[in-house]
Amino acid sequence: MASLVERFGGGLATILIGLVAVWLVAMVLAPNLMMIDYALRPNLPPAAIGGPDDVYSLDNITYLAQESVHRTIFFKTVWASALVALATFVVCYPLAFWLAQNATPNQTAVVLIALTVPFWINEVLRTLAWYILLAFRGPLNALLLSVGIIDEPVRWYGNGGVLAGMIYAYILFMLFPIYNSIESLDKSQLEAARDLGASTLRIHRRIVIPHAKAGIATGCVFTFMLAAGSYVAPALLGAPGSRWFTEIIYNWFFEGGDWNRGAAYALVLLVLCLLVVLLALRIARVNLADVAK
Amino acid sequence: MRWNAEAIPRFLFALYMGAFFLYLFAPLAVMGAATFNASRFPTVTPWRGTTLEWFAALAKDGAMWQALWTSFVVAFFVVAVALPVGTAAALVLTSLHARARSLLYALMVSPLLTPGVVIGIATLVLWRRVGVGGGVFLIVVAQASFIICYVMLMIAARLQRFDRTQEEAALGLGASKFMVFRRVLLPFLRPALYAAGVLAVLQSIENYNTTLFVRGFDTPLTVYIATKVRTGLTPAVNALALIMIAATVIGAIAYEVARRRQTRRG
Amino acid sequence: MSHSVELTNVGMTFGATRAVGDVSFAVEAGEFFSILGPSGCGKTTILRMIAGFLQPTEGRIAIGGRDMSGLGPNQRPTAMIFQSLALFPLMPVWENIAFGLEARGASKAERRAKADDLLKLIALEGFGDRMPGELSGGQRQRVAIARALAVEPQVLLLDEPLSALDLKLRQHMRAELRALQKRTGVTFIYITHDQSEALAMSDRVAVMSAGVLQQVGAPRDLYESPRTPFVASFVGETNAISGTVVEVSDTVATIDTAHGRMSGRSGEGLKSGGTARLYVRPEALVPGLDVENRLTATIERSDFEGAFALLHGRLADGSPLVASVGNTALAEAPGPGESAAFGFETRHAVVLADG
Numbered sequence: 002m003a004s005l006v007e008r009f010g011g012g013l014a015t016i017l018i019g020l021v022a023v024w025l026v027a028m029v030l031a032p033n034l035m036m037i038d039y040a041l042r043p044n045l046p047p048a049a050i051g052g053p054d055d056v057y058s059l060d061n062i063t064y065l066a067q068e069s070v071h072r073t074i075f076f077k078t079v080w081a082s083a084l085v086a087l088a089t090f091v092v093c094y095p096l097a098f099w100l101a102q103n104a105t106p107n108q109t110a111v112v113l114i115a116l117t118v119p120f121w122i123n124e125v126l127r128t129l130a131w132y133i134l135l136a137f138r139g140p141l142n143a144l145l146l147s148v149g150i151i152d153e154p155v156r157w158y159g160n161g162g163v164l165a166g167m168i169y170a171y172i173l174f175m176l177f178p179i180y181n182s183i184e185s186l187d188k189s190q191l192e193a194a195r196d197l198g199a200s201t202l203r204i205h206r207r208i209v210i211p212h213a214k215a216g217i218a219t220g221c222v223f224t225f226m227l228a229a230g231s232y233v234a235p236a237l238l239g240a241p242g243s244r245w246f247t248e249i250i251y252n253w254f255f256e257g258g259d260w261n262r263g264a265a266y267a268l269v270l271l272v273l274c275l276l277v278v279l280l281a282l283r284i285a286r287v288n289l290a291d292v293a294k
Numbered sequence: 295m296r297w298n299a300e301a302i303p304r305f306l307f308a309l310y311m312g313a314f315f316l317y318l319f320a321p322l323a324v325m326g327a328a329t330f331n332a333s334r335f336p337t338v339t340p341w342r343g344t345t346l347e348w349f350a351a352l353a354k355d356g357a358m359w360q361a362l363w364t365s366f367v368v369a370f371f372v373v374a375v376a377l378p379v380g381t382a383a384a385l386v387l388t389s390l391h392a393r394a395r396s397l398l399y400a401l402m403v404s405p406l407l408t409p410g411v412v413i414g415i416a417t418l419v420l421w422r423r424v425g426v427g428g429g430v431f432l433i434v435v436a437q438a439s440f441i442i443c444y445v446m447l448m449i450a451a452r453l454q455r456f457d458r459t460q461e462e463a464a465l466g467l468g469a470s471k472f473m474v475f476r477r478v479l480l481p482f483l484r485p486a487l488y489a490a491g492v493l494a495v496l497q498s499i500e501n502y503n504t505t506l507f508v509r510g511f512d513t514p515l516t517v518y519i520a521t522k523v524r525t526g527l528t529p530a531v532n533a534l535a536l537i538m539i540a541a542t543v544i545g546a547i548a549y550e551v552a553r554r555r556q557t558r559r560g
Numbered sequence: 561m562s563h564s565v566e567l568t569n570v571g572m573t574f575g576a577t578r579a580v581g582d583v584s585f586a587v588e589a590g591e592f593f594s595i596l597g598p599s600g601c602g603k604t605t606i607l608r609m610i611a612g613f614l615q616p617t618e619g620r621i622a623i624g625g626r627d628m629s630g631l632g633p634n635q636r637p638t639a640m641i642f643q644s645l646a647l648f649p650l651m652p653v654w655e656n657i658a659f660g661l662e663a664r665g666a667s668k669a670e671r672r673a674k675a676d677d678l679l680k681l682i683a684l685e686g687f688g689d690r691m692p693g694e695l696s697g698g699q700r701q702r703v704a705i706a707r708a709l710a711v712e713p714q715v716l717l718l719d720e721p722l723s724a725l726d727l728k729l730r731q732h733m734r735a736e737l738r739a740l741q742k743r744t745g746v747t748f749i750y751i752t753h754d755q756s757e758a759l760a761m762s763d764r765v766a767v768m769s770a771g772v773l774q775q776v777g778a779p780r781d782l783y784e785s786p787r788t789p790f791v792a793s794f795v796g797e798t799n800a801i802s803g804t805v806v807e808v809s810d811t812v813a814t815i816d817t818a819h820g821r822m823s824g825r826s827g828e829g830l831k832s833g834g835t836a837r838l839y840v841r842p843e844a845l846v847p848g849l850d851v852e853n854r855l856t857a858t859i860e861r862s863d864f865e866g867a868f869a870l871l872h873g874r875l876a877d878g879s880p881l882v883a884s885v886g887n888t889a890l891a892e893a894p895g896p897g898e899s900a901a902f903g904f905e906t907r908h909a910v911v912l913a914d915g
Binding site: 004005008009010012013016017018020021023024025028029030031032033035036038039092095096099107110111114115116117118119121122123124125126127129130131132133134136138139140143169172201222226227229230231232233236237247250251254260263264267268270271274275278288 | 303307310311314315317318319320321322324325328335336337338339340378379382383385386389390391396401402404405407408409410411412413415416417418419420422423435438439442461470471472475496499500501502503506507515516519520523527531532534535538539542543545546549550553554
C-alpha cells in the first residue's frame with residue numbers, strides 16, 4: 002500500500018485501490034460467499050425465511066449424493082470433460098509444435114489468423130454450425146450416405162456430437178498456451194537430441210513435453226474447466242442420454258425453482274474445478290503465475 | 295538432408311493439417327452455404343434452390359436487432375468498467391511486494407478458473423438478496439467480474455516491459471506523480487489498453503454461459519440465437535453468422551496485409 | 561565559494577542492511593565531483609538520496625544551503641541522468657528535452673524554443689522531431705543531458721551514464737561532458753566504478769567502499785597520497801608489502817618486512833610495533849636503482865602495453881610484485897626468468913596502518 006502511494010500519490014493510489022477493492026470484494030468474493038450461503042440453506046417460502054426452519058445444513062449437497070440420476074450425470078460430466086481436454090490436446094499438439102518450431106513467420110501469421118476466424122463469431126454460433134452439420138438429415142449424413150460409408154443416417158446428436166462441438170469450441174484455449182511454451186524452446190536442443198540419435202517420439206517425450214508442461218497444464222486446465230461449465234454444446238448437440246451437469250443446475254434455477262439446490266450444485270461444480278486446477282498445478286509442478294500467462 | 299526418410303512423416307503431417315483445417319472450416323462453410331438455401335430449416339441437403347430471401351428475413355427480424363443492440367449496450371458498459379478496473383488491478387499488483395503479490399494474484403485470476411455458469415449464479419443470488427433482479431445491469435456486473443481478469447493480465451504483461459526509471463526520470467525533472475502517470479505510464483500502456491478493449495468487447499458479445507443466468511428479461515444476441523434453436527431456427531440466423539464471418543475474414547486479411555507491409559518497410 | 565551540496569552524517573539502512581553509513585562531504589558550486597567505488601559500495605544509494613528517490617535514515621542533505629529532508633525528487637533543484645538514460649520512447653526528442661518545462665507549466669512555444677536552444681548546445685539541431693529510438697547511442701546520451709539541463713538544475717546527478725557506450729565513444733563523451741560542465745557552470749555529481757573516468761574528468765573524487773566514505777580529494781591527491789589501504793589499492797595499481805612499524809615520525813615511517821627494512825611517507829594512526837603495509841606504485845619501482853628501499857624479485861613475465869611494459873615478478877616469499885618500465889628504458893629491463901633488484905624513493909611510497 003505504501004509503495005502504491007509513493008508511486009502514484011495519495012489521490013490516485015486511493016482510486017486504484019478503491020477500484021480493485023470494489024471488484025474483488027463486491028464482484029468476486031461476495032457473490033461466491035452468497036452462493037455458499039444459498040447452498041447451505043433450505044428452500045423455503047418467503048414467509049419462512051429467517052424462521053426456525055432457516056438453518057444451515059448440508060442437505061442440498063447430500064441430496065446430490067443420493068439422487069442417482071444427478072450423481073451419474075455429475076460423474077459423467079467430470080470424466081467427459083477430462084476426455085474433451087485429452088482429445089483437444091491430441092488434436093492441438095502437433096499443430097502447436099509445428100507453429101512454434103518449424104513454420105516460417107509468415108506461415109505462423111496466416112495459420113494463427115485462420116485459427117482465430119471461427120473464434121471471432123461466438124460460441125453459440127460455432128455450436129450452431131455443428132448443429133446444422135450433424136443434423137439427422139443434415140450434410141454429414143448425406144455425404145456419408147452418398148459415398149456409401151453408411152447405409153442409414155446416424156444420430157450424431159449425443160455423446161459424439163457434444164465431444165466434436167466442445168473440442169471445436171476450445172481449440173484455441175489449448176493451442177495458444179502450448180504454442181507459447183514450445184516457442185521458448187531453443188531449436189538447438191532438438192537438433193542436439195536428433196544429433197545424439199533420439200527418435201522423434203523420444204524427442205517429444207523427453208524434451209518438448211517437459212519443456213512445455215506449464216503450457217500443456219494451462220491448456221488442459223482451461224479446457225477441462227470450460228467443458229465442465231459448458232452449457233451450449235450439450236444443450237444443442239446433446240441427446241436426452243447425454244445431459245450435462247450445467248443443464249441440471251439451470252433447471253433448478255429456472256424450471257425447478259429451487260435456487261438453494263441450484264446454488265449447491267454450482268458450488269460442487271466450482272469446488273471440482275478448483276480441485277482440478279490444484280491437481281494439475283501439482284502434477285505439472287507449476288504455479289499460478291505460469292498458468293495465467 | 296535425408297529427404298527420403300522424412301517423406302512419410304511429411305505426408306502424415308500434411309494429412310493431419312488437412313484434417314485439422316477441414317474440421318475447423320467445414321462447419322463454417324456449411325453454415326454459410328445454408329444461408330442461400332431456400333429451405334426453412336438451415337441445411338445444405340437437400341438444396342431447395344438458391345435464394346437471398348434469408349438476408350431480407352434477417353433485416354426484418356426486429357427482435358434480432360433488439361438483441362444485437364442489447365449486446366452492444368452490455369459490451370459498452372463492460373469495457374467502461376473493465377478497462378479502468380483491470381488497469382488498476384495490474385498497477386496495484388506490480389507495485390506490491392512479492393509475498394502480498396502472489397496472494398492477491400491468486401484472488402485476481404480466480405474468476406478465470408471459475409466456470410461461467412457459477413459466476414452467473416453467484417452474481418444472481420447476491421443481487422437478489424439486495425433486491426436487484428436479472429437484466430442488463432447484472433449482465434454487465436457478471437461479465438465484468440471476469441473480463442477484468444483478461445484486461446488485468448494484458449496490462450500486467452505490458453507493464454513487465456516498462457522501465458521504471460522512466461518514472462524516476464520524469465519525477466526528477468519536476469513532474470508531479472499524476473503527470474508521470476498521464477504522460478509517461480498511460481502512453482506506454484495505450485497499445486495494451488486498445489487490445490484489451492477489443493478483447494473485452496469480443497468476450498462480452500460472445501458470452502453465453504454467464505449471461506444466461508443473469509439476463510432476467512433482457513435478451514442479448516447469444517441468448518436470442520440459442521432461443522431460436524428451440525422456437526424455430528431459420529437460415530436468417532445463418533445470414534447473420536455469414537455476415538459476421540465475412541467481416542472477420544476481411545478484417546483478418548486487412549490486418550495481415552497491413553502487417554506484411556509494415557514488416558517489409560521495417 | 562558556497563557549498564552546493566552538503567551531506568552531514570548521512571546513513572541509509574534497508575531492513576537489516578546498512579547500505580551507507582555516516583557519510584559527510586561537501587560539493588562546491590560549479591564543481592565536477594565524482595563518487596568512485598566498486599559496485600555495491602553505496603555510491604548509487606548516495607546519488608539517489610541526493611536526488612530525492614530515497615530519504616536517508618540518518619543525517620541530512622542540504623542543497624544550496626537548504627535542507628532537503630522530506631522533499632521528493634520533483635521538489636529538488638537537481639536533475640538526474642540515468643544509467644539507462646530513461647528517455648521517454650514515445651515522445652519525440654524535443655518533448656523529451658522540454659518535459660521538465662512542461663511539468664513547470666511552460667507554454668508550448670516556450671518549450672519548443674528552449675528545446676531548440678538545447679539541441680544547438682548538444683549539436684543535434686534539427687533532430688527535435690525524431691523519436692529517441694531513431695538516434696545513435698551517443699546522440700541519445702546527449703539528449704538525456706539536454707533534458708536534464710533544460711530544467712536549469714543547480715546540481716546535475718549522473719549515474720554511470722557512459723557505461724553502455726563502446727570505448728571510443730566513451731572517451732569522446734568524457735571530453736564532451738567535461739566541456740559542457742565548464743560551459744554551463746552547473747555542479748556535476750558523477751557516479752562511476754571506472755577509476756580512470758573519475759580521475760580524468762573530476763575536480764575532486766570521493767572514494768567509497770562498503771558504504772563508508774574512504775577519502776575525498778583531487779585526483780592526484782588520491783593517487784599519490786592515499787589515506788586508507790582501500791584507496792591505495794583501488795585507485796591505480798599498487799604493490800603492498802606488510803611489516804611491523806619500527807619508527808614513525810610526522811612525515812616518514814619505517815617498517816620491517818620479510819624483504820628488509822624500508823620507509824615511506826607516514827599515514828595516520830601508525831604506532832611503533834603495530835602492523836602496517838607499505839604501498840608502492842609500479843612506476844615508482846626502478847630496476848637497479850641503488851637506494852635504501854630495495855626489493856628483489858624473480859621476473860615471470862613482461863606484458864608489453866605500448867608506452868610501457870609491466871614486469872610481473874615474485875618476491876622471495878612468493879608474493880607478487882609489479883613494476884612498470886617506460887618504453888625507452890625497456891632494452892635494459894630484466895627479462896623473464898631473471899632475478900632483478902628494484903629500488904624506490906621514500907617519497908614515492910606510503911605506509912598505512914592495517915585497518
